[in-house]
Amino acid sequence: MSELSDQTTAGLLPGIKTPADLKRLDPDQLTLLAAEIRDFLVAKVSRTGGHLGPNLGVVETTLALHRVFDSPRDRVLFDTGHQAYVHKMVTGRQDGFERLRQRGGLSGYPSQAESEHDLIENSHASTALSYADGISKAFALRGEERHTVAVVGDGALTGGMCWEALNNIASAKNRLVIIVNDNGRSYAPTIGGLADHLSTLRLNPGYERVLDLVKDALGSTPVVGKPVYEVLHAVKKGIKDAVSPQPMFEDLGIKYLGPVDGHDIQAMESALRRAKGFNAPVIVHAVTRKGYGYRPAEDDEADCLHGPGAFAIETGKLLAAPSVKWTNVFAEELVAIADERPDVVGITAAMAEPTGIAALQKKYPERTYDVGIAEQHAVTSAAGLAMGGLHPVVAVYATFLNRAFDQVLLDVAMHGLPVTIVLDRAGITGPDGPSHYGIWDMSVFGAVPGLRIAAPRDATTLREELREAVAVDDGPTIVRFPTGSVAADLPALRRVGPVDVLREDDRKDILLVAVGAFAKLGMEVAERVAGQGYGVTVVDPRWVRPVPIELASLSRGHRLVVTLEDGIRAGGVGDAVASMLRDAGVSVPLRDLGVPAGFHPHGTRAEILTSLGLTAQDIARDVTEWVSQLEEAAAEHQPQG
Numbered sequence: 001m002s003e004l005s006d007q008t009t010a011g012l013l014p015g016i017k018t019p020a021d022l023k024r025l026d027p028d029q030l031t032l033l034a035a036e037i038r039d040f041l042v043a044k045v046s047r048t049g050g051h052l053g054p055n056l057g058v059v060e061t062t063l064a065l066h067r068v069f070d071s072p073r074d075r076v077l078f079d080t081g082h083q084a085y086v087h088k089m090v091t092g093r094q095d096g097f098e099r100l101r102q103r104g105g106l107s108g109y110p111s112q113a114e115s116e117h118d119l120i121e122n123s124h125a126s127t128a129l130s131y132a133d134g135i136s137k138a139f140a141l142r143g144e145e146r147h148t149v150a151v152v153g154d155g156a157l158t159g160g161m162c163w164e165a166l167n168n169i170a171s172a173k174n175r176l177v178i179i180v181n182d183n184g185r186s187y188a189p190t191i192g193g194l195a196d197h198l199s200t201l202r203l204n205p206g207y208e209r210v211l212d213l214v215k216d217a218l219g220s221t222p223v224v225g226k227p228v229y230e231v232l233h234a235v236k237k238g239i240k241d242a243v244s245p246q247p248m249f250e251d252l253g254i255k256y257l258g259p260v261d262g263h264d265i266q267a268m269e270s271a272l273r274r275a276k277g278f279n280a281p282v283i284v285h286a287v288t289r290k291g292y293g294y295r296p297a298e299d300d301e302a303d304c305l306h307g308p309g310a311f312a313i314e315t316g317k318l319l320a321a322p323s324v325k326w327t328n329v330f331a332e333e334l335v336a337i338a339d340e341r342p343d344v345v346g347i348t349a350a351m352a353e354p355t356g357i358a359a360l361q362k363k364y365p366e367r368t369y370d371v372g373i374a375e376q377h378a379v380t381s382a383a384g385l386a387m388g389g390l391h392p393v394v395a396v397y398a399t400f401l402n403r404a405f406d407q408v409l410l411d412v413a414m415h416g417l418p419v420t421i422v423l424d425r426a427g428i429t430g431p432d433g434p435s436h437y438g439i440w441d442m443s444v445f446g447a448v449p450g451l452r453i454a455a456p457r458d459a460t461t462l463r464e465e466l467r468e469a470v471a472v473d474d475g476p477t478i479v480r481f482p483t484g485s486v487a488a489d490l491p492a493l494r495r496v497g498p499v500d501v502l503r504e505d506d507r508k509d510i511l512l513v514a515v516g517a518f519a520k521l522g523m524e525v526a527e528r529v530a531g532q533g534y535g536v537t538v539v540d541p542r543w544v545r546p547v548p549i550e551l552a553s554l555s556r557g558h559r560l561v562v563t564l565e566d567g568i569r570a571g572g573v574g575d576a577v578a579s580m581l582r583d584a585g586v587s588v589p590l591r592d593l594g595v596p597a598g599f600h601p602h603g604t605r606a607e608i609l610t611s612l613g614l615t616a617q618d619i620a621r622d623v624t625e626w627v628s629q630l631e632e633a634a635a636e637h638q639p640q641g
């Protein structure tokens with residue numbers, strides 16, 4: 001008996017430290033291991049939250065690829081990296097799952113600091129094939145007979161960069177294996193012509209029969225384990241990988257193998273060994289199920305438990321009590337606006353539910369467009385919709401708009417088109433780490449001529465500013481708000497132009513310009529600084545780019561202006577206010593507080609903000625220090641005698 005089989009009673013998984021350990025397992029052990037991995041994923045992610053559905057769907061595919069290829073000599077890439085948990089489990093990081101996506105714990109995406117087996121740390125979709133094109137070219141040029149393997153989701157494949165890469169991969173003709181992990185879904189079912197094409201391939205009559213067999217057998221239990229083991233045995237003699245000429249890819253010059261049952265390790269291994277032997281670009285089309293083997297995930301209509309918070313294993317239901325999210329307020333107000341404005345339409349980039357566009361889609365399906373994971377296309381298609389007389393509202397997570405800067409600048413703003421872009425998850429988000437932090441928009445898009453950016457501080461101002469945005473008909477607007485529960489309403493004492501005065505003190509010691517959801521933080525700072533004997537006025541600009549000129553008159557006469565934003569300082573609102581004050585001839589010392597431009601680690605939003613000194617206590621201490629330094633300087637310049 002191999003030493004591994006001695007662990008059958010304790011399970012095989014603990015004995016898997018490297019991919020080499022997988023190569024010693026026999027088919028029955030592999031099937032058992034797959035069941036153990038599913039148990040492990042459900043157990044761990046139910047406690048930490050994370051990308052359960054995607055990873056349940058790539059168990060067999062990951063085991064097969066690590067048995068056929070030799071990572072890290074052969075490079076394995078994931079698109080998107082949220083489906084790399086199994087890869088992490090078989091490359092020595094099982095213990096890390098106790099603190100998955102927690103500060104100082106395992107990243108939810110590949111991380112070079114964690115392992116030599118990891119490469120792509122960026123969580124943005126549709127990039128892996130471009131990396132793979134470059135890596136395979138480098139291996140070829142250096143004369144290294146190494147393989148590059150890219151696991152690409154069907155959703156990621158709807159992103160434009162994938163097709164730019166495929167165009168190059170086809171002509172470069174280097175050894176490169178592309179595993180299309182086709183579970184038919186992004187969050188919701190994947191849209192578009194490509195998705196339809198893939199589904200024609202997977203509608204091989206054999207597949208439906210096999211997958212129904214699996215689903216029926218799982219009916220008896222909500223939790224993975226033995227039933228999955230038996231079922232996977234039953235289908236082992238099921239679908240064989242089929243080599244079928246595939247015009248769309250073959251015409252590109254890329255071989256196609258499939259469709260292959262992505263839950264049949266032997267079938268996947270056989271297809272991957274064949275693909276490896278081609279030593280040329282080849283697609284292995286793996287047909288999988290998102291959430292496979294865990295009934296609550298498989299049955300979750302919304303997104304197959306794509307990325308839940310902590311949940312009850314028996315039911316898959318979230319443990320956290322529901323709260324009103326910023327997204328919910330946006331969704332409700334968008335539908336109310338759409339009721340009044342037949343020209344308002346919605347666009348999502350494969351994230352209707354997470355961005356709230358689903359509410360519009362439900363009531364006005366004909367006025368809602370899901371363009372796939374294609375933010376650049378979303379923006380320029382919105383420009384087209386606006387040219388056609390409509391007012392599109394494009395809802396994306398702030399971080400994902402980065403890739404559409406050119407489209408916003410030249411396709412929308414240069415033409416002065418009425419497009420409203422709603423940025424959810426703006427600012428520091430937390431568990432998804434640096435490539436998810438929506439900290440760039442107020443700086444990067446603040447440079448776009450004619451673009452106006454609103455940053456609401458609570459539900460009331462979100463509703464108000466969204467309405468103001470869709471009322472703008474001569475250029476683009478952005479409305480940005482953070483992740484999580486919406487802030488309690490913060491009423492204004494008065495309004496000066498677009499600027500709300502939230503707190504006022506005639507002593508004019510400090511003017512605190514608090515941006516968006518940081519208004520609450522600004523008020524907490526003001527209370528602390530006032531407790532030190534200083535007079536603090538707090539204002540919320542509401543529209544933050546271009547900065548309101550009214551801030552000049554509000555700043556005049558103060559000893560110090562402090563700006564506070566949930567975005568990068570460089571080129572942010574603080575810089576813009578300082579520049580505007582200079583231009584207005586208002587010479588008041590200004591200190592700008594915000595997020596340092598950088599790739600900040602993952603953790604909770606509160607932990608990251610604390611690490612950056614963006615807490616009421618830290619800021620109050622800084623502000624008090626700054627204003628007392630000004631007092632000392634002023635005293636030194638008093639005429640003596």
Ligand SMILES: Cc1ncc(C[n+]2csc(CCOP(=O)(O)OP(=O)(O)O)c2C)c(N)n1
Pocket residue numbers: 054057079080082083123124125126152153154155156157181183185186187190290306349350351373375400
């Ligand atoms: C550019 C970009 N837009 C949106 C997202 C958000 N997102 C994360 S995973 C996902 C769905 C990915 O679908 P697919 O590639 O099919 O992988 P699956 O989750 O089905 O395994 C989306 C839209 C992203 N990561 N990157």
Ligand SMILES: CC(=O)[C@@H](O)[C@H](O)COP(=O)(O)O
Pocket residue numbers: 080082123306307354425429432483
């Ligand atoms: C992988 C990805 O990009 C998304 O699934 C992201 O993790 C979702 O983030 P939220 O949890 O903030 O919706």
Ligand SMILES: [Mg+2]
Pocket residue numbers: 153154155181182183184185186190
């Ligand atoms: Mg998918």
